[in-house]
Amino acid sequence: MAQALLFSLIAAGLLVGALWAFRPGSGWYWRGQTQLEMTDRVRTEDAVKHIHLSNLRGLQPTLESLAGALQVTGNEAATVAQSLTQFGLAELRDGQLHLQPRGVEAALHIIRVHRLWEQHLAEGTSVSEGEWHAQADRIEHQLSPQEADKLAAQMGNPLRDPHGDPIPSHAGSLRPQDGLPLSSVAVNQSCRIVHIEDEPVAIFSQIVASGLQPEMELRVLENSARRVRVWADGCEHVLAPLLAANVAVRPVEVLAQEVAQRPLSDLEPGQASRVVSISHACRGLERRRLLDLGLLPGTMVYAELRSPSGDPTAYRIRDTLIALRRTQAQWVRVE
Structure with missing residues (x-):
């Protein structure tokens, strides 16, 4: 009797486990399948992006270059290329990969989202520059064309990303990179x-x-x-x-008038100077804050006093006293 009860409990446990694992939508099995499909889709999108960017750079994409871009084996790259052919995204001719119109459209969408997201991170957040690319690599597979258009509109439809790369338009056109x-x-x-x-x-x-x-x-x-x-x-x-x-x-014909410059952080208490510019390396929220504080070209800045620890320093701008740390004051170039 006890043995039969034990078997019944084991069977019930197995049944509950199976129902849990295979329940529609959220079971372990289906989540695994979704993840597998996501991985396949990401590889496909990364593949068309690699092919299109290679063409833009004057390079000929091959199975070997595709394997390197996707960080997979040659056999796996061949499987991806076969999928691109089956879906009408690309074709393999003479050992080289060529995108079909559908593949070009898919590649431009991925590139558009990637560059828009990097621009968003650069100008609208305090995310460090070293993280932009990795974050954009993830987001480029998540935003729909409609969401990309909304993001672009919020930023005033920028033409270039923070690295200077042209951002594909909503219509799918891409300006050539010069220089x-x-x-x-x-x-x-x-x-x-x-x-x-x-x-x-x-x-x-x-x-x-x-x-x-x-x-x-x-x-x-x-x-x-x-x-x-x-x-x-x-x-x-x-x-x-x-x-x-x-x-x-x-x-360029002639540089803008060169003025001997130094960082604002070099001013000692009691010294004053005029703002020349804010370094291009200062971006996003940090740059906006410095501008909001009144650090505009032509503005006189007076170093008033420095913390006993050496940081921060108090500066007077238009009768307003502000405190800046050395790392912030280094962004501001003065005469």
Whole structure:
């Protein structure tokens, strides 16, 4: 009797477990299936994005390059390519992948969402620059075209992302990327940065750490096999040639009038100076806060007193006393 009861309890437990695992929509099995479908969809979307971006850069996408972009084996890349063909997104000819119109449309949507989200993070949040790309890589698979249009409208339909890349329009058009590598610019040539390549991430991080940003104007001081030195944002920047090759610039006739600059943080109590600019490296909420505090070009700033610990420092702007930490005051360039 006890044994029969035990068997009944085990059977009941197995039945409840099966119902729990296979219940429609939220059971373990169905969640696993949904995750599998999501993974397949993400790989498909990443694949069309890779093919389209390769074409834009003048490269020929192959199964090998697709495997590298998706971080999968060659066999898995071949499976993805076969799926693209079955869904009418791409075709494989002579060992090279070519997008069909549907594939181009899908790729442009993914690229549009990615770049819009990076612009949102740069201008509307305090998320660090090093996190923009990874977050956009996730969000690009989640927003619908309608949600992307709403996001774009909220930001005033920006034309470029924070790296200078053109953002595809609602209609699916994409302006060509212009500019030439900084590594090819002659000494004493004046330029404006139009784009900073955000991949590979390791190289992008080093460029960001150097302080260079899109829209900065610069003058080349040295261009050798060892290094590229430029004057930008009131100070000197040094890049390895490999890094400089990932910075696209457009020559300009003459730089805006060069004024000897220093960071506001260099002012000692009792000193005063006039604001020249806020560094292009200062973005989003932090930049908005400095502007709201009145740190506009031409404004006189007086360093009044400094904390006994050395940070923060109190500055007077138009009869208003404000406190800025050294890391904040370094963004403000003064004469």
